[in-house]
Amino acid sequence: MDIRTLHANDLELVCRHREAMFRDAGGRDEVLMPMTGHFREWVRPRLLDGSYFGFVMLDDGAPVAGIGLMLIDWPPHPAHPTQDKRGYVLNVFVEPEYRNRGLARELMKLAEAEFARRGVGYAILHATEKGRPLYQGMGWNGTTEMAKALDVL
Numbered sequence: 001m002d003i004r005t006l007h008a009n010d011l012e013l014v015c016r017h018r019e020a021m022f023r024d025a026g027g028r029d030e031v032l033m034p035m036t037g038h039f040r041e042w043v044r045p046r047l048l049d050g051s052y053f054g055f056v057m058l059d060d061g062a063p064v065a066g067i068g069l070m071l072i073d074w075p076p077h078p079a080h081p082t083q084d085k086r087g088y089v090l091n092v093f094v095e096p097e098y099r100n101r102g103l104a105r106e107l108m109k110l111a112e113a114e115f116a117r118r119g120v121g122y123a124i125l126h127a128t129e130k131g132r133p134l135y136q137g138m139g140w141n142g143t144t145e146m147a148k149a150l151d152v153l
Helices: 008-024 029-049 103-117 132-137
Strands: 002-005 052-059 062-073 085-094 123-125
Touching (some): 008 029, 008 062, 008 085, 029 052, 052 103, 062 103, 085 103, 103 132
Parallel strands (some): 085 123
Antiparallel strands (some): 002 052, 052 062
């Protein structure tokens, strides 16, 4: 298995993996299709400027797993009292025929090392039910975060 960093020309791969990840979690096409279109326009400039970064795993040149990473502005907080950034993990996806081989675990280790290399000591992610056991097994814990979808004017 080869591993490389994401490139700007990985736009369609990132979009495909994200949509498949949400579909695996029970997402419906009437939501996922427009989401992917808007995500594509959102992530395109971030792939170009490097503010969305990550890794892709390849088997004989074919992408089989990937992970997206970002640094997000966040005020100093009790969990990171001297830093104004958090690492953010998103879009962890492994093709179905490659699952249960430790690829997602390896991607998470790469993510943690990349955040450390960039001097970021605290990271967050939003886990699907399928992903939760992996993250918990690697020492990731739940937080007190709550969310609400608001009506947009």
